[in-house]
Amino acid sequence: MTQFSFPKLAIEAGNLACRRGGRLIFEGLAFRLGTGEAIALTGRNGAGKSSLLAMLCGRLRPDAGTIRIDGAPEIAPIELSHVVGHRDGLKTALTAQENLAFAQALLGDVALSPAEALAVVGLPHVAALPVGYLSAGQRRRVALARLLVSRRPFWLLDEPMSALDLAAQDMLSGLMRAHLADGGAILAATHGPLGLDGARELRIGP
Amino acid sequence: MSRAFLAILRRDLALASRAGGGGELALVFFLTIVVLVPFALGPDLNLLSRIGPAILWLGALLSMLIGLDRLFQADEEDGSLDLIRASMLPLELAVLAKGLAHWLTTGLPLALAAPLLGLLVALPGEAMLPVAATLLVGTPALSFIGAAGAALTAGLRRGGLILPVLVAPLTVPVLIFGVSAANAALGGTIPFSTPFLILCALSLAAIVIGTLAAATALRQGE
Numbered sequence: 001m002t003q004f005s006f007p008k009l010a011i012e013a014g015n016l017a018c019r020r021g022g023r024l025i026f027e028g029l030a031f032r033l034g035t036g037e038a039i040a041l042t043g044r045n046g047a048g049k050s051s052l053l054a055m056l057c058g059r060l061r062p063d064a065g066t067i068r069i070d071g072a073p074e075i076a077p078i079e080l081s082h083v084v085g086h087r088d089g090l091k092t093a094l095t096a097q098e099n100l101a102f103a104q105a106l107l108g109d110v111a112l113s114p115a116e117a118l119a120v121v122g123l124p125h126v127a128a129l130p131v132g133y134l135s136a137g138q139r140r141r142v143a144l145a146r147l148l149v150s151r152r153p154f155w156l157l158d159e160p161m162s163a164l165d166l167a168a169q170d171m172l173s174g175l176m177r178a179h180l181a182d183g184g185a186i187l188a189a190t191h192g193p194l195g196l197d198g199a200r201e202l203r204i205g206p
Numbered sequence: 207m208s209r210a211f212l213a214i215l216r217r218d219l220a221l222a223s224r225a226g227g228g229g230e231l232a233l234v235f236f237l238t239i240v241v242l243v244p245f246a247l248g249p250d251l252n253l254l255s256r257i258g259p260a261i262l263w264l265g266a267l268l269s270m271l272i273g274l275d276r277l278f279q280a281d282e283e284d285g286s287l288d289l290i291r292a293s294m295l296p297l298e299l300a301v302l303a304k305g306l307a308h309w310l311t312t313g314l315p316l317a318l319a320a321p322l323l324g325l326l327v328a329l330p331g332e333a334m335l336p337v338a339a340t341l342l343v344g345t346p347a348l349s350f351i352g353a354a355g356a357a358l359t360a361g362l363r364r365g366g367l368i369l370p371v372l373v374a375p376l377t378v379p380v381l382i383f384g385v386s387a388a389n390a391a392l393g394g395t396i397p398f399s400t401p402f403l404i405l406c407a408l409s410l411a412a413i414v415i416g417t418l419a420a421a422t423a424l425r426q427g428e
Contacts, residue, residue: 057288058425078292087285093224094217105213106293130224152292 006153006183009071009080010034011056016065018051025051026204027064033154033185034070038176038196041189043204049189050085052204053158056187057083077154082107085158088143092132096123096142099131100149107150117148122171136163144172147179155179157188169195210295211303218307232269232312233319239265240323251328258327259337259388263381265323266316266341267374270348275369277308277353278360278424287360287424297421305353305417313345336391336398340405344384347409350416351376357420380408 010032017027025048033039041049054060056067058078069075083089090099100114112120118127121141131139140163147155155176161169173195176186180196188194222229243261244254281287290300320341321334329337355373362368387401 058291059288061426078288079294081292083285083288083292085285085288087283087288089285089289091217091221091284091286093221098217098220102213102217103289106210106289106295108210108294 004151004182006035006151007071008035008183009069009153011067011077011154011185011187012070013056013067014065016052016055016067017063018048018055018060019063020048020051024063029065029204031202032070033187035153035183035185036180038180038186038188038194038199039202040194040196040199041187041202041204042191044206047205049204050158053083053085053156053187053189056081056156080152081154081156082147082150082152083156084140084143084146084160085156088139089146090131090139090143093130095128095130096134096145097127099142100145103146104149107146107152109151110149111151112148114145114149117145118142120148120171120175121145122168137165137168140164141168144175147175153184155184155186155188157186157190159190160188161190161192161194210293211299214290214295214300214303215307218304219310222307222311229311230315232272233315235272236265236269236316236319237323239268240326244326255328255330255392258324258329259333259340259392260385261327262320262323262329262337262341263344263385263388266313266320266345267348267377267381269316270312270345270352271370271373273312274308274352274356274373275359275366277304277356278420279356279362282360297424298417301353301357301417301420301424302413305350305413305420308353309346309349313349314342317341317345330392333388333392337388340384340387340391340402343402343409344380344405347380347405347412347416348377350412350420351380352416354416354419354423357423360424380405380412383408 012032014030016029018025043049051060055062056077058076067077069077096118097114100117104110115127118124121144123138123141126134131142160172176196247254317338320338324334324337352373355369359369383401383405387405390396390398390401
């Protein structure tokens with residue numbers, strides 16, 4: 001495989017504030033996520049980790065502050081990102097293969113084929129099964145396979161290790177390390193270890 | 207970009223055809239309404255054939271509203287909407303693809319079934335095709351007006367209840383010109399083409415305005 005490298009870009013967030021249902025969740029949050037960097041987003045339950053990811057996705061508007069791409073300010077961060085969260089973006093009526101092919105057509109920048117990506121996450125045998133029949137861990141793996149079917153510099157992950165068995169957690173750590181080596185960047189909300197040595201911790205709240 | 211557009215269109219068509227997709231639900235509901243009306247009205251064939259076009263149009267309108275609340279809500283709940291936001295495809299085109307898929311799986315089958323169901327309301331033979339034609343050009347307006355409403359209620363838990371209330375008043379012009387074109391085909395003083403062309407115009411305007419409105423609503427987020 002030829003050495004691939006992402007262009008030098010960074011997500012810059014400044015002075016972010018989040019308000020849900022009238023209650024201030026956090027304020028004054030700032031970070032910069034550049035090429036080859038990983039951030040482990042931590043904080044107690046309800047601290048606003050998922051809300052921060054929703055803001056990066058454009059699903060939630062920040063109460064104050066800005067989020068932009070340093071180097072390409074006209075592009076929304078979501079258009080350069082992969083998102084895997086609790087809402088896994090999979091259609092239960094479609095097969096794993098169809099779900100991944102859809103994601104690939106939608107996201108562009110083709111990398112691995114859906115079948116190859118499923119093989120990497122250890123699920124080559126479920127390609128033709130509707131996702132509704134899969135277990136929680138298998139669904140999570142199919143969602144993670146999406147990271148591999150198209151090439152995007154930023155991975156925004158919400159509790160990526162949840163529902164995964166130990167082997168799959170190692171597999172994901174390996175994928176993340178390879179992504180960082182390619183010059184990609186990762187922001188992962190997590191309660192446990194990510195298996196990344198150079199990950200910075202960004203803690204929301206006390 | 208066209209690849210992403212086609213991907214959304216193909217996915218929604220596939221979802222509608224799978225078990226629980228709701229593709230045939232509108233058709234069955236349409237059939238139910240049209241079958242029940244003659245039982246309620248009694249065996250007065252003249253009355254039935256006079257109000258036949260109105261029954262078919264009302265039935266089609268209500269059937270289109272069934273399941274419309276899931277148009278964006280399903281994607282919002284399972285995270286597919288984040289995937290669509292993440293694509294380079296402008297949100298307007300994504301909405302257009304979804305609205306088109308909705309029409310292909312509900313409006314088009316309703317229009318095709320109309321001549322058959324016309325038999326149940328004693329529609330004269332020569333009026334079958336014009337009535338089907340009015341539904342064919344009028345239902346896209348319902349899909350896209352509905353899409354704007356569905357986008358507004360995508361984030362609401364019980365959006366299914368508020369959606370018909372929101373959308374039904376906006377469909378009144380379509381209903382008026384759809385039924386008057388269908389009635390014109392049955393005879394009368396107005397030529398068929400006058401209300402029919404206005405209906406076409408309403409559909410074209412609804413496709414543009416509905417698409418833009420729905421994309422704006424989806425962009426607002428929370």
